[in-house]
Amino acid sequence: MNNNIIILPIIIPMITAVLLIFFNKQEKVQKYLSAVSSVINIGISVFLVHYVHTNGIISLEVGDWKAPFGIVLVADMYAILLVLTANIIVFACLLFSYKIVDYNRSKFFYYSGVMFLLTGVSGAFLTGDLFNLFVFYEVMLMSSYFLIVHGNSKPQLRETIKYILVNVISSALFVISVAFLYAVTGTLNMADLSLRVAELGSSGIIAAISIMYLIVFGLKEPFSRFFSGCPAPIRLRQQLLRLYLVLF
Amino acid sequence: MEIVTSIVAGILFMTATYLMLSKSLLRIIIGTGLLSHGAHLLILTMGGLKKGTVPLLDEHAASYVDPLPQALILTAIVISFGVTAFFLVLAYRSYQELGTDDMDQLRGNDQK
Numbered sequence: 571m572n573n574n575i576i577i578l579p580i581i582i583p584m585i586t587a588v589l590l591i592f593f594n595k596q597e598k599v600q601k602y603l604s605a606v607s608s609v610i611n612i613g614i615s616v617f618l619v620h621y622v623h624t625n626g627i628i629s630l631e632v633g634d635w636k637a638p639f640g641i642v643l644v645a646d647m648y649a650i651l652l653v654l655t656a657n658i659i660v661f662a663c664l665l666f667s668y669k670i671v672d673y674n675r676s677k678f679f680y681y682s683g684v685m686f687l688l689t690g691v692s693g694a695f696l697t698g699d700l701f702n703l704f705v706f707y708e709v710m711l712m713s714s715y716f717l718i719v720h721g722n723s724k725p726q727l728r729e730t731i732k733y734i735l736v737n738v739i740s741s742a743l744f745v746i747s748v749a750f751l752y753a754v755t756g757t758l759n760m761a762d763l764s765l766r767v768a769e770l771g772s773s774g775i776i777a778a779i780s781i782m783y784l785i786v787f788g789l790k791e792p793f794s795r796f797f798s799g800c801p802a803p804i805r806l807r808q809q810l811l812r813l814y815l816v817l818f
Numbered sequence: 819m820e821i822v823t824s825i826v827a828g829i830l831f832m833t834a835t836y837l838m839l840s841k842s843l844l845r846i847i848i849g850t851g852l853l854s855h856g857a858h859l860l861i862l863t864m865g866g867l868k869k870g871t872v873p874l875l876d877e878h879a880a881s882y883v884d885p886l887p888q889a890l891i892l893t894a895i896v897i898s899f900g901v902t903a904f905f906l907v908l909a910y911r912s913y914q915e916l917g918t919d920d921m922d923q924l925r926g927n928d929q930k
Contacts, residue, residue, distance in 0.1 A: 701890055708897045715904060727912035728924050731843065734905055738850045739838075741901070745857040745894050752887070753864035 573630045575621075576643045578614050579653050579692040582607055587685035594677050601668055604681045608661040611688070615654040622650050629698065638762045644698035652695045660688050680720060686713040700751065700758045704744055711737050740789035747782035754779065823863045830856030843909045843919040847902065854898035858891045 586607035593599040622628060627646045631637060645653075664684065671680050690710025697703050715737075719730040752758055754775055755766040770776055830852050837849030865887030871879040913919050 724915055727915055728926050742853045742857045749861040749864040
């Protein structure tokens with residue numbers, strides 16, 4: 571079997587989101603399409619959990635660029651379980667939002683926003699490349715901005731400004747710490763990174779970069795908790811933990 | 819040359835911090851733009867400037883410039899462009915709704 575199946579939990583919500591943009595006026599189509607796609611996603615995630623359980627860690631070199639240079643997607647047990655959790659939570663959120671999201675909201679791409687959010691979360695869990703993690707983080711953040719401000723009431727507009735500002739600052743810090751880590755180790759692949767960092771030992775610069783990452787995720791995480799007025803599927807502490815496991 | 823670009827990046831960060839601490843929403847947005855510019859310049863500096871020729875195999879040079887930081891910067895520019903566009907539209911909408919762009923009045927202490 572081909573390892574290409576790893577990319578499915580990322581690409582199915584993305585395609586669904588794009589399709590849902592075209593059907594924004596038909597509420598029924600939106601509901602059924604998002605539910606069907608979510609169920610398919612859960613099925614694929616369960617299959618992947620089973621596959622990783624029997625065959626061990628699987629990885630995909632995207633575009634066949636070899637590992638330390640290209641971007642890899644890695645599905646180990648931890649990541650794929652988190653993807654499964656995210657998918658189940660999104661499915662539950664969808665069922666809930668069928669009740670509370672009326673036509674006035676759903677015609678402004680509410681379900682597309684949820685699906686793009688799922689794309690970002692699954693991608694952030696499955697990626698094995700630090701900069702790609704940043705990209706998926708931004709995909710997730712963009713849709714979370716959208717979902718938080720969705721509805722256009724005064725408090726939403728007022729609080730979203732602060733939420734975006736905090737996240738823009740922490741994203742800039744994220745880029746900066748990626749740059750520092752690249753300058754020190756010369757790689758962005760997470761598996762390669764753990765080897766290089768282990769070679770460097772506990773030098774001061776690694777500690778400084780780790781503190782940068784601590785600031786980045788420490789800024790992002792509490793605020794996404796405080797301001798989440800939307801069905802934000804999953805908290806990112808797991809991702810933070812995963813990054814720490816790579817770094818130390 | 820690396821020292822000069824580092825100093826320029828530092829000046830950009832400084833200006834961005836100053837602008838983001840101001841009250842006007844538009845200045846804050848300009849500050850976030852400058853902050854991301856500083857970050858991009860920092861990535862370029864971290865990759866090392868002009869260590870060889872362009873990274874093409876036909877050049878047959880002893881050393882090549884690392885192309886990865888430029889790819890990272892390109893991606894980061896696109897992302898920060900998108901976020902800035904979203905932020906500008908949001909600022910415009912909230913100015914329409916709330917009638918102010920003063921962050922002091924956007925505190926949200928009053929539960930309205």
